[in-house]
Amino acid sequence: MLAMDYRGPYRVRVEEKPMPKIEHPRDAIVKVTRSCICGSDLHLYHGMVPDTRVGQTFGHEFCGIVEEVGSAVENLKAGDHVLVPFNIACGQCHFCKQGLFGNCHESNPQATAVAGIYGYSHTAGGYDGGQAEYVRVPYADFGPQIVPDWMDPDDAVLLTDVVPTGYQAAEMGGIQKGDTVLVLGAGPVGLLAARSAWLFGAGRVIVVDHVDYRLEFARTYCPAEVYNYKELDDLVVFMKKTTDGLGVDVAIDAVGGDAKGNFLQTLFGNKLKLEAGNAIPLHWAINSVKKGGVVSIVGVYGPTGNMVPMGNVVNKGLTIRANQAAVKRHLPKLIEHVKEGRLNPKGIITHKVPLEDIADAYHMFSAKLDGCIKPVLVPSH
Amino acid sequence: MLEQQRTDIASARTPIDPRSVIGWGVDADPANDPTYPYRDRSKDEGLTKDWQRPAQQGSDVEILQSIEHIRRPAVFGTSTPPSGLSGMIRRLAFRWSESNWIHWLLLMGADRINVVEGIGQDLARAKVPNIPGEMGAKAEWEHNKKGLATKIAVTAGIGLVAYMLFSRRGSDEPKPRVVKLSSGQE
Numbered sequence: 001m002l003a004m005d006y007r008g009p010y011r012v013r014v015e016e017k018p019m020p021k022i023e024h025p026r027d028a029i030v031k032v033t034r035s036c037i038c039g040s041d042l043h044l045y046h047g048m049v050p051d052t053r054v055g056q057t058f059g060h061e062f063c064g065i066v067e068e069v070g071s072a073v074e075n076l077k078a079g080d081h082v083l084v085p086f087n088i089a090c091g092q093c094h095f096c097k098q099g100l101f102g103n104c105h106e107s108n109p110q111a112t113a114v115a116g117i118y119g120y121s122h123t124a125g126g127y128d129g130g131q132a133e134y135v136r137v138p139y140a141d142f143g144p145q146i147v148p149d150w151m152d153p154d155d156a157v158l159l160t161d162v163v164p165t166g167y168q169a170a171e172m173g174g175i176q177k178g179d180t181v182l183v184l185g186a187g188p189v190g191l192l193a194a195r196s197a198w199l200f201g202a203g204r205v206i207v208v209d210h211v212d213y214r215l216e217f218a219r220t221y222c223p224a225e226v227y228n229y230k231e232l233d234d235l236v237v238f239m240k241k242t243t244d245g246l247g248v249d250v251a252i253d254a255v256g257g258d259a260k261g262n263f264l265q266t267l268f269g270n271k272l273k274l275e276a277g278n279a280i281p282l283h284w285a286i287n288s289v290k291k292g293g294v295v296s297i298v299g300v301y302g303p304t305g306n307m308v309p310m311g312n313v314v315n316k317g318l319t320i321r322a323n324q325a326a327v328k329r330h331l332p333k334l335i336e337h338v339k340e341g342r343l344n345p346k347g348i349i350t351h352k353v354p355l356e357d358i359a360d361a362y363h364m365f366s367a368k369l370d371g372c373i374k375p376v377l378v379p380s381h
Numbered sequence: 382m383l384e385q386q387r388t389d390i391a392s393a394r395t396p397i398d399p400r401s402v403i404g405w406g407v408d409a410d411p412a413n414d415p416t417y418p419y420r421d422r423s424k425d426e427g428l429t430k431d432w433q434r435p436a437q438q439g440s441d442v443e444i445l446q447s448i449e450h451i452r453r454p455a456v457f458g459t460s461t462p463p464s465g466l467s468g469m470i471r472r473l474a475f476r477w478s479e480s481n482w483i484h485w486l487l488l489m490g491a492d493r494i495n496v497v498e499g500i501g502q503d504l505a506r507a508k509v510p511n512i513p514g515e516m517g518a519k520a521e522w523e524h525n526k527k528g529l530a531t532k533i534a535v536t537a538g539i540g541l542v543a544y545m546l547f548s549r550r551g552s553d554e555p556k557p558r559v560v561k562l563s564s565g566q567e
Contacts (some may be wrong), residue, residue, distance in 0.1 A: 008496035011515040024438040024456050050488035051471065053461040054499035072436070090435050090455065097424045097432070106435055106455040109446040111479055116458065122445070123488075127458030138456040139435070172419065273489065304485050319415060326419060363517020369524035 002379065003057045003132030004119075004358050009047030010366075014356050017057070020128065020136035025072035028140030030082065034157035035130045035355070035377045036061035037365050038086075039187045040300045042258055044121060045362055048270075048277055048302055051110065051122040058119040059377075060086035061161045062130030063153060066144075073141045081153075082144035084137055085327030086161040088116035088125065091142035102324030107138065113303060114324065123303065131358060133379045145331050148339075155338050157376065158188075158345035163334055165298050165325040166192025166254070170200050172296040172321035173250035177201035182239060182248040182288055184281045186214035186226070188348050188374045189298060190254035194222040197252075199342060206248070208235065208284075210260060213371050221347060229261060229284075239288040247290030255281040256299030257306075268307070276302030286312050297322035351375040445475045467495035 005015035020029055038061050044052050063083040066076050076082065088108075089101040096104050107116030108125040116138070119129015129135065137144060147156045166189045175181060181197040183190050186209035197205045207224040209215050215226040229235045240247055257269060257277015261284075269278035277300075285295045286309055295318055313320065337343040350373045353361040361375045399405045414422060426432075435455035442459040463471045474487035503510045521529045 007499050007510065007515055011496075011510075011512060013511070013515045023440065023459060025436055026456075047492065050485045050492065052492055053463075053467075054495045054502075055461040057460070088456070092435065093432050094426070094429070097421075097426070099419060099421045099424070107457070109444050109450060109454050109457045110475075111447050112449040113479060116454075116456070122458070122461075125458045126444070126460050128460040168419065302485070303479060304482060321415070323419060329419070357519075359515050360517045360520035360523075364520045364524065367517075367521070367525065367528075369520060 001133040002355055003128070004059060004355070006044070006052065006056050006058060007054055010045065010363075012045065012058075012359050012362050014358055017132070020134055022068060022070045023136065024138060025070040026139050026141050027070040028066055028073055028076060028137045028144070029068040030062075030064040030084065030130075030135050030137050030144075031067045031381070032062050032064040032130050032133060032135055032379050033081075034063050034153050035059050035132075035379070036157055036160075036162070037131070037361055037375050037377065038161055039189060039258075040120075040256065041362075042366050043256065043277070043300055043302075045366060046258060046270075048257055048273065049121045049123060050302065053122060053126075056119065056121070056126075057128040057132050059129030059131030059135070060118040060120055061157060062118070062135065063147060063157045063160065064130075064135070066140075067134065069140060075141055076144060076146075081147040081156075083147050083156040083160050084118070084130070084135075084144045085164075085331070086117055086120075087143070087324060087327055088118065088127065088138050089143055089328060090139050091328075099326055099329050100323075101326040101328045111303070117324075131355065131377055133355070133381060143328065145328075145335075148335065151335070151338065152346055154346035154349055154376065158348070158374075159331060159334055159338070160327065161325070162188045162348075162374070163192050163343065163345050164327040164330040165189050166194075167196040167199075167330055167334060168323065168325040169193040169252045169254060169296050169298040170196035170202075172298075172323070173197070173200070173252055173294050174319075174321075175200035175202050175250055178203035179249035180204040180243055181206070182251045182285070183207045183224070184251065184253050184284055185209055185255035185259075185299065186211065186218040187254065190252075191218055191221055191348055191373075192343075192345075193252050193254050193298070194218060194224045195343065197250075198222075199337070202250075206239075206242075211368055214368075214373060217348075217373060221344075235284055236287040243290070247293060248288055249290060250294045250296065251285035251289040253281040253285050253295070253297045253299040257301045259299075265307070275306050276304040277306065279306035279308050282306065282308045286316075286318065289316070289318060291316045292318070294319045294321065298325065348374045349376050353377055355379040445471060447479055448475065449478050449480075465495075465498050467491040467498055470494065 003017040066080040087102045089104040090106040093105040104115040110122045116125030181202045183194045186207050194205050205224040207218040207226045210230050219226045232238045259278040259281050262280040265278040265280045269275035355377045364372045365375050438456045443462045470491035474484050477484040
């Protein structure tokens, strides 16, 4: 089968690889029909995530047709169209029982801090991912969701990560009616976080980025007030001024370690990799939110450490909430939102690319070429 | 004296019965739950490892395991097992916990060595990697010709400067002098 093959930072290609096999009674093999490149895949692509091995196949946002199931899988059968949450969750461990499906304790030997994630380095379990024609899906009797007949596959594939992550970012903000919400990052997750903020009753939604075409997209898609931080002398001062000197109620970091915007953070985090990524979004979030406010973090950082102003967190009495999205928990509500037209996931797809052209798709997304917001890979089979 | 110290240490490590603490629980407030709604604490059965575990996956593939785990998780990925020099470094890294920076720095170092190993594996299979293609040169050509031209010019410039420096250094090296010896010196 054809599958993406990581060769090193900024280098990927498609290779002929062996078909995945059932390795556990609760496994399934899924024939991939759609697979996205996620913004967090770019952290791997840029060589920022430790234990990313040459030869691995990335891809944690995919949907497809069940090809084969293990002996313990009774709720799925060959031919079912499923969307597969990016978290590999057993559904029965200490954490899964409490709904923390992004924190399963039975899917990742290499680390305890994060659950297994498809195609996301060995730090997230060493699984091959869905940027391929076929993929092994563990705990298939728990994770995958059958796609409703009425749902467009382009919507379905975005319910595997980007929509639930954006939604949970807003949920963790504890947004109350009328709140002012700042979303840092106008990438796919930032767009969905901003859109979701309205569902929770936000009174004002502000999106900040440095890429004009993405801000223009956010202005109409979310919709939101948009600002390019490069045009502001000081983002934090601007946020204070635009909120009567107080600061925003909720700040959402939807960027993570690949951020731009500060020389020292870029040097230490992105270039020298002495930090777990560039933490300027956290700085801005902590300093832009009002006293007693909430910072919600879904941006992905590495496992080491970051330079952030913890003193301000204490002095301002902030609440910080963060997690990998528990996709499974959100799906019933999100499917309803799509059905009722409250969310339009496929509206963010800008490029559909054959799997064979994966190197160009990664570069286009990484370098923000051709107005790229969300590329979807389509295997030709 | 030593016996008394041992007794004190033993008692200091004995769990305290909460009901023996004056005022225990009088201010407990179930509504004070910052994890709502993403954690259902009603399903928290306390600190126990005795949940009903999934069947354990078997495998012949070498799996490295965090020393923070008390047992192997039931399922795991079997992609790209550790191999070569990078694999040796990865095995070494797993002697330290996830909270130790050296664990991650060693893994990052192994990742970089692994890239060189990958090129070696390609060449060993008589495959010359198309590195510009792997880096998305086609997309760059289609959507950012100016950027591509700049990159080529910068790369060529650096190459030219490096070549000139190398050539110059070569020409500065003292050449062996040929001294004709007169017949009387022989």
